[in-house]
Amino acid sequence: MPATLRCIAIDDEPIALDVINAHAGKVPFLYLRRTFVNAIEALAYLKTEPVELIFLDINMPDLTGLDFAQVVGNKSLVIFTTAYPEYALQGFELSALDYLLKPVAFGRFLQAANKAFERLAGSDKKSPYVFVKDGYDWVRINLDELLYVESEGNYLTFQEIGKKTLTRMTIGEAVDMLPADEFMRIHKSYIVALNRIEKIERHQLTIGKVQVPLSGSYRDELLERVK
Template identity: 50%
Template sequence: MITAIAIDDERMALEVVRSHAAKVPFLELQQVFLDAISGLEYQKTRPVDLVLLDINMPDLSGIDLAEMLQNETMVIFTTAYSEYAVKGFELNALDYLLKPFSLSRFLKACQKAQEWKQLQPSEINGHVFVKTAEGQIRINFSELFFCEAMGNYVTLHLEDEKIISRMTFKELEKLLPSFFIRTHRSFLVNKNRIEKIEKHQVQIGDHRVPVSLSYTLSL
């Protein structure tokens, strides 16, 4: 079962989403919200798997909200404006539904969410495979200290080696369990490996990883 909320500043649009969602057997639409801030507050206290999100809203846009959501949260944009499609996919949205969308199109987007959730690694499994120039390499979560973004590549720092993989940081975040947290726009750290927290950095083994002001509270 996929849990979800919908956020849109138009009541009629929310009613369409509610009607479609009621016909999808594996989707549980828990709440709908007329503004992004209310939806964000709900997601902080009662996180769901999926957010069905309008883009053009007052005060806080759907684009802005998507950037604030937890790493593992899936997003499907629902909007009347096709010009936002590129930005939506840059944020790794699962799908982009252009209003008015049919039930069949809505169902197709939800099936993507279902497939994506089934593909996510479990913390119990304790590892993930990443693609490198030498092929697929298994990375055990417990051995991964931190990750560093380098353009279209990421460097995974283990205790005795570094592994470089071609992927975006957003893609990497979706592959890692919840105990990997951002300390900086370019760094993800294994919270279980942090030995010391200082004002602007954390120490992990012999490494010191920067902490920016906007990510301080995530520790």
């Protein structure tokens, strides 16, 4: 798999670029080489400095993101970042890798970045891990060992077999980051690994030796997914 992905970000709003720059700085495998407020300048840059990934706004003067993506073609993966959901269909028709709505939450950004990482690895398999921040460090969470995620105020605990990691993140961001076919939110404060569930009761389920609360609003969906 590639060690790092070279990328650029293009947006006519400097504040939006600041957000992308901050998010990219938290992802170990992203190398954000440049940011541009002018799409034409970005095209000139790409002629001599190719990159694997482009974070691209759509509604820009002179050259829209949709036009930019057509010019670039398949030379780089494109993740659109925009405040306008009505452009989503056009974006995917141009084979965009993903489509992020502003304001871009970090969890959703990380999910798109992981998708790019997997695509450039030349594999259809999902990444076997994600990274989360623990203090000043980045900690690898192995998905095949992850039992559940528990929300504690503004923090989450990722409970793996024999290890737990505390990180500042919302449970909604964790839902976006984790593979939806392997993990499910079953309570306002819990996400569980479906293949680790040993017993489902009316108001709780068992994972290993731990009982995790199960909300009634999630119970029917859970039973359908484990059948």
